Amino acid sequence: MTLKRCVKAGLSGLFLAVAALQPGQAQVPGVTADxxxxxxxxxxxxxxxxxxxxxxxxxxxxxxxxxxxxxxxxxxxxxxxxxxxxxxxxxxxxxxxxxxxxxxxxxxxxxxxxxxxxxxxxxxxxxxxxxxxxxxxxxxxxxxxxxxxxxxxTSSLESAAMLQFALDQGAKRIAVISMRDAWGRSRYTPLIEAFQKKGIKPVLDEEMAPDANDATAQVLRLKGANADAVLVVLYPKPAAIFMRDAQKLGFKPLAVGQSGIADPAAFEDQVGSPGATASFRTISMVRYTPEDxxxxxxxxxxxxxxxxxxxxxxxxxxxxxxxxxxxxxxxxxxxxxxxxxxxxxxxxxxxxxxxxxxxxxxxxxxxxxxxNPAWIAKEPGKPVRVLGVTKVE
Amino acid sequence: MALFGRRNVLVAMLLFAAVAPTFLNAYYLFVANTILIYVLLAIGLNILVGYAGQLAFANAAMFGIGAYGTGLLQVHFGWPFWLAFPLGALIATMVGLAISLPALRLSGLYLALSTLAFAQFTQWVFLNWEPVTFGAGGFKTPPISFAPLPISKTLGLYYLSLILVMVLFALAQNLVRSRIGRAFVAVRDGEIAAESLGVDLLRYKALAFGISGFYAGIAGGLYSAMLNFVSPEGFDLFQMVIHKAMIIVGGLGSIVGSVLGAGTLVFVLEALRKVKGVQEIAFGAILVGFILFMPGGIIGYLKEKVRGWEEPLHRARASRRPPVAATSESSEVRP
Amino acid sequence: MELLVYLLLSGLTTGSLYALIALGIVVVNKATAVINFAHGELFMFSGFVAWMLHVQMGVPYLPSLLAAVAFGFLLGAATDLIAFRPLKNANIISLVLATIGIAFMLRGTARVIWGGKGDYLPFPPITSPEPIMIGGIMVIPQQLAVLAGSIVIMVAFAAFFRLTRAGKMMQATADNAKAATLAGIRIDRIYMLSFGTGAAIAGAAAALMAPLTLLYPDMGFSFFIKGFAAAVLGGLTSLPGAVLGGISIGIIESLAGGYLHSSFIEVSAFIVIMFVLVVRPTGLLGSTRFRRV
CATH class of the missing domain: 3.40.50.2300 (Response regulator)
Structure with missing residues (x-):
């Protein structure tokens, strides 16, 4: 029983010590004179x-x-x-x-x-x-x-801009390919809402995993659905695989990226297939690419x-x-x-x-x-080009 | 009795835990509550892995099922936490029982992969069953209320966790020393031998999985209440690694070891915040170091070096080996 | 019909990626009866080494590949020294966790060294990057190179186990470690050789696959888990089983994606495996070892 008392005494001592160490009510946390x-x-x-x-x-x-x-x-x-x-x-x-x-x-x-x-x-x-x-x-x-x-x-602004861009380019049959993780869904959900607001539906809604190494199945389905634009809600790696397989299978839609793929020059290297990114446009929340x-x-x-x-x-x-x-x-x-x-x-x-x-x-x-998202693109063999800055409300 | 014997240290830890909220700031209180939740996970997993010897990788999934169950019952049906919480734990228990079915035919690495596959499947369900689970974005749970008790949410949850840890700890200690606990050890040390002694493999394997599911489910319910937010990435394979690490670091086949392991692991993870940029390297190194230099875990070390730490079940053996050490005979059992 | 052919072919090519990973896992497991959970990270790390030599320093491809293989071997041998040899008598969970510890260290180190160089590092392909037409079907030549690579490695190892002394010793150790010791085989060396060889295969795999998969510090785990699944499906100790398992998983995924929906790709293989293991607890080509009481 003496032990318990010892422990209690020790603890209350500790408590006092900790209380004493607390700095006296500083006016503003984290700010000192310098x-x-x-x-x-x-x-x-x-x-x-x-x-x-x-x-x-x-x-x-x-x-x-x-x-x-x-x-x-x-x-x-x-x-x-x-x-x-x-x-x-x-x-x-x-x-x-x-x-x-x-x-x-x-x-x-x-x-x-x-x-x-x-x-x-x-x-x-x-x-x-x-x-x-x-x-x-x-x-x-x-x-x-x-x-x-x-x-x-924020994702709803960006998703709305993606859809608007595809429509502005005259796309009629717009499809979506997305990643089903937190990142992908936080963009996908507002994207589908943007579709609903416009009164249209994606012609096809496909998925890819962040670590996927093949997109043949997705590309064939999209090709079969005659999509003329694909909104690419993917990280650069799966997006690169998708663009590569799309080119392999002769599928050349307008591909619209988002700020996760904001460096089209690096993306061209990642796709690694000459000319595969010719019709790829992407959005960026920054005005410049790192090479600028x-x-x-x-x-x-x-x-x-x-x-x-x-x-x-x-x-x-x-x-x-x-x-x-x-x-x-x-x-x-x-x-x-x-x-x-x-x-x-x-x-x-x-x-x-x-x-x-x-x-x-x-x-x-x-x-x-x-x-203010910026639209950027990189035609094969040419430098990155800013297509324009859109103001969204 | 030795001054730093097991009982004294445990009592001191308990007393410390009871008064801690009076002097901890919000951050440390959060860490302390995390430790309590992980203690439950570690105890449950240790019963399955350390006592019953089942190399299962589905604990994080059952933790997730407990959290989702508790959260979703509140969100979809408007049930109070106090009703959703036990039901969530019950669901996790059921799932635990269900995965024990393949475990009957599988052992070792095959069991590891099939439970790993189950864990991946659970993740997939969390992500894809959107109308129910809200998919990858997760969902917020309603704040838990302790009315009419005059106690804040954070404190209330802390003491609720502490009480559950005490109760479930005592339960586990009694369980492993009972007939059931001895049957688990028999299954671990040799299934065929156990069967020939009249241990019903089906029953005891299912029981071990069910118990670990129950503990993980309780922990999951508390976790969802603590975070007020549930999403799939909280229950991924990193979570699984943490659970496994807790029981190895603490000591396989020891309930007290689970407590020490959980505390140590959470402490290490928070302490690693100091070495920014190389946390992963340090975490890996600490993990390997523990396994190499404390093969019996913290509890094994204490049993050997400190008087008053022998556990009744093991007192007779006084072995230096880790409890589940694969002897040359049992190495053939590995596929 | 065209759809089916394309799906089977893409399943075959993705499957050969998994098969290459599974082969390394099986070589280690055959001798040591453990799974090296750092296998994916050994693969990733060797890939970055090849990238550093080939892309950053301009070393030609073949020496870079050989360097990745050699580096992989050393890393594998180091894994044996750190996380297997001292733990041979420990339980399997400790062994598994020790290799997971190694995996964390490798991943963290890769992030420190290469993490700031870009999100996904491209690796120039050895073959022409243009897709080619074979019998009316378009394929990417690099995919064929990977497929060929996994078959070459499988055949080479089958020959190694049957024909060489070291291979026979590895086989003997795998069959019965105690008897092998009695016969004068230094099994510690055999274990180290197996770990090294498994990782060397991972190194070769990385250099072959990098042009297709890109390089990033977290790539190891997803490959490991598919490779592990392939190895288990094939029976854990069988080299042809590993290749069969890998290709089966590739094809299951591809068909699930083409005929069901792409959201089933990631989970399809795991569902199939859960069922296969319930029916055949030792995989497709696994041998049932007797259990001693």
Whole structure:
């Protein structure tokens, strides 16, 4: 029995010690006289790292440049990364750690859609300012959470744009091929809704797995259905397999991609079959492809900071969202509070970044701040060409 | 009795768990609740793998079925959590019983693959049965309410998990020391020998699968309430690896070991947040390290080095071997 | 009719990818009675090594392939040293988990080294990238190369097991490890040789398949699970069984996609396997070993 008492005494001692260690009510979490702590969550491991680790690398180079120029109102930016493995539970854990343990001031993050959707409630409850960098799911921004903004092109906007593009090109028999995972479904569902709004139906609705190595069955079915346009809701790998097999089997529809395949030059190499991408058009939430001379500055920064890496569109997602955060912090002024940052973000109007196709505009009632997808294409043997920037509402 | 003996340490852990919410911040409380849920998973899986010797890979799937069952019954039928939760666990138990059927004819790696195939099939159902499961995007579950008790959702769920862990831990401890537990061990150590001793293989294999399904189902229900969100990627093969790792790290064939393994694994996964970018490498290395340097798991180590850790069932044996060590005789059983 | 021919052919070519993976798994399992769960990662890692040599450094294809094979062998042997030799007396779950640990380490390392170089790295094909027409059917030459590769490897290994001393020793160890030890075979070496050889096959497979599959750090697992399924379907210890199993799975998937719907592709093979195993618990060509009481 003495033991129990010992344990109890020890525990209460521990409790007191922990209580004593808690910092006295700091005015603003994550902000000191010369630093601002910004958190980020996304997949650092597992297949989702493309949408987590790589944008975070982009954020890091933006922060480095800001810090080299003296920081924001004399405060240096500090990035804290947390891994969510693309898993909802790990995302909630990561976000709780950022808020309660690392005590960051604000967050730029969100890679995999399901993980971010799961974490949304925790983020909204904590009323911490968040800019979503890559997750596209509509449920993140609709209904509007007062402190959660998104510079990613949300999936309903993008899906509607895909369908409109195919119709504008005169397509009559439009088919869909999609991936049945969280990423694919967060685009597919609004895409089908867009079809319904137009009063049409896809002539055929096919699927491919993210790791598929063959698309013969799908191509033959689409060919049999006489589709003249295919909306390709796939990652670059299955999409490349699909384009390759389509060419093999002599099926040449208008193929419309989405921002998951935002680098047509890399995509042409991935397809690897000469001429197979001739009728491939894709959408991008950034204006430039990584090869574009206009992003030279960022290519150099990424390649210097992460030796061996090549600039990718995923880096650009991070760069754009970080620039928006930096602008918000600047506008919020020297007496930084979370409320001021949110107000500053809400006041952004046509803010031009180095990467997004159009200006960033956030209003209190709509936190989908990026509404300007760019259409890009690459004809065989020619450089990548921006076909135009659409403004969607 | 030794000061750091099994009972004292367990009591201290329990006391710590009981008062922890008073000084943990929201993040650590979340981690603590995760540990409790994983303890249930590890106990269930250890009964199936460590005691009954069935190399099954479907635990993550049953965990998922428990979570989906609990969540979907609330969402589709508007049932309260308190009704949906036990039913979800029951569904997982039924599924566990159903997979025991092929297990009767299969063993070793063939059983591993057929249960792996079942796990893939479950994932496919979660993804494709959209009218019911909401497909790949997952779904939100209604927040659990502890009214009329004056307790917040987070705290209530924590203590609910703690109480269930206590009850199910005691249940498992008694089970493995009973006739049933000895029958499981007999099945593990030699099916034909067990049969010749009058152990009904069908019955005991089914029972082992059913029990592990029940534990996974309970854990799944709690998990869905903790996250308020259920989606397929929470129950993939990485989840399976975590479950397997917990019982190996803790010690096969030990209920206390399951508790220690679950705690260690969740702790390691959270601690690895420190080594950003190389978590996977570190996780793999830690896993291999544990297997190489603590072949009997934490419990095996404690039994050997610390007084007062011998478990009654094993006291007579005092062996240094891991409980299911494949001896040269049993290696022929592997296909 | 044309549909069926195309579906069978594409099933055959995808199936040969699975068969190549399954062959490596079977070679390891035959001697050691374990499954190397890091097999997919050994495959992925060797593929990246071939990519680094061939694409980044401009080494010709054939030396790159040989380097991938050699590198695969070393990785396999290392897997044996780390995760099999010290654990021979441990239970099979520990063994499986140790190889899973190796898999995580390889995947993490690949992500650190190559993860920032692009989402899916292309690998130039050895054959002409243009599809060719054979008897009215269009095929991609690289697919034929993979099919030929898996048959060559199967035949070569069948000969190796029957004709060479090392092969016979591997066979003897597989049949009865104790008796083999008594006969003076150093079975530790045989185990290492088997792990190395299995991984070397994975290396060859990677260099052959990379132009078709592209390279990415997480590619290993999906190939491993299909290869494992193919190996089990074929009976785990039979080389022709592995090829038959791989091609069966490829064809099942292709037919399910063509005649049912493409959403059935991924799950069809697993459903079939669950049923096959219930009817024939040791796979299609597996031998039933006697169980000693």
């Amino acid at each position: 630093t601002i702590k910004i958190g980020s969550f996304g997949a650092l491991t597992g297949p989702g790292y493309l949408y987590g680790k790589l944008p975070m690398n982009g954020i890091e180079v933006v922060f480095d440049q800001v810090n080299a120029a003296g920081g924001i109102n004399g405060r240096k930016l500090e990035l804290v990364r947390e891994d969510d493995r693309c898993d909802p539970a790990a995302a909630i854990g990561a976000v709780k750690k950022l808020i309660h343990e690392d005590k960051v001031f604000a967050i730029i993050g969100g890679g995999c859609s399901n993980a971010t959707v799961a974490a949304r409630e925790t983020l909204a409850e904590a009323r911490i300012p968040v800019i979503i960098m890559a997750s596209v799911h509509d449920g993140i921004t609709t209904p509007v959470a007062p402190t959660i903004f998104s510079t990613a092109l 001379p206009a992003v030279d500055k960022w290519r150099k920064a990424i390649e210097a900071k992460f030796p061996g890496d090549r600039l990718s569109v995923f880096n650009l997602f991070g760069i754009g969202s970080a620039q928006v955060m930096v602008e918000g912090l600047k506008r919020a002024g020297p007496d930084l509070t979370r409320e001021k940052l949110v107000a500053a973000l809400n006041g952004l109007k046509d803010f031009e970044t180095d990467v997004y196709p159009g200006g960033i505009t956030c209003v209190e009632t709509d936190h989908r701040c990026n509404k």
